[in-house]
Amino acid sequence: xxxxxxxxxxxxxxxxxxxxxxxxxxxxxxxxxxxxxxxxxxxxxxxxxxxxxxxxxxxxxxxxxxxxxxxxxxxxxxxxxxxxxxxxxxxxxxxxxxxxxxxxxxxxxxxxxxxxxxxxxxxxxxxxxxxxxxxxxxxxxxxxxxxxxxxxxxxxxxxxxxxxxxxxxxxxxxxxxxxxxxxxxxxxxxxxxxxxxxxxxxxxxxxxxxxxxxxxxxxxxxxxxxxxxxxxxxxxxxxxxxxxxxxxxxxxxxxxxxxxxxx
Numbered sequence: 001x002x003x004x005x006x007x008x009x010x011x012x013x014x015x016x017x018x019x020x021x022x023x024x025x026x027x028x029x030x031x032x033x034x035x036x037x038x039x040x041x042x043x044x045x046x047x048x049x050x051x052x053x054x055x056x057x058x059x060x061x062x063x064x065x066x067x068x069x070x071x072x073x074x075x076x077x078x079x080x081x082x083x084x085x086x087x088x089x090x091x092x093x094x095x096x097x098x099x100x101x102x103x104x105x106x107x108x109x110x111x112x113x114x115x116x117x118x119x120x121x122x123x124x125x126x127x128x129x130x131x132x133x134x135x136x137x138x139x140x141x142x143x144x145x146x147x148x149x150x151x152x153x154x155x156x157x158x159x160x161x162x163x164x165x166x167x168x169x170x171x172x173x174x175x176x177x178x179x180x181x182x183x184x185x186x187x188x189x190x191x192x193x194x195x196x197x198x199x200x201x202x203x204x205x206x207x208x209x210x211x212x213x214x215x216x217x218x219x220x221x222x223x224x225x226x227x228x229x230x231x232x233x234x235x236x237x238x239x240x241x242x243x244x245x246x247x248x249x250x251x252x253x254x255x256x257x258x259x260x261x262x263x
Contacts, residue, residue, distance in 0.1 A: 023111030082126025168193035200236035
């Protein structure tokens, strides 16, 4: 049985629990240790299960609780070469932490899970997404924090059974919202975040490749709502004759307290 649960997902913190028959890993640790521990327990896991943390990039909402988590668990940290360098430079890794660089062409195995990295288009060097080939041959992908969906990203996540995909902002809300112009430009750029419309446009191709579980994640608290993200995604599926609940299961990750998706 393979499981994915976004423990935290949004502008203030991000961490995703991936569990298989032989153990579990995290993608990011963007919440305080106590909150991470409580969220893991609510998802049916525990800190002692976590053998590795795969870091997407070094922005604070993805590493807030990383150092305390590593002090508690001794888990390994895996990321791109650039991200690891940034974490070390910022003193985010305790002394003696096991680290490993993951390259796009060389998968790694932790807890019986084969993990592959793909590069994402974001405003920091070495930003990553990950795919997880589980012990039961199910494929899970975590694909957030990207300003544009590239062909290498599509190729990496195609054929996934479940995908956590970014649906960060509603363009109209962002344009009319309180952010300063330079921040709006950054979010909407190819190095920013994926909009509801851009996310929705990818769902048909993923559905055709075999994806039946979609989790919309990393929603902006100021420039989006769960209803807007879900409605946009469902409209895109309707355009190709598909329906949420019949042809796939489409959900929206809350900032915290999400349910586990079992595939």
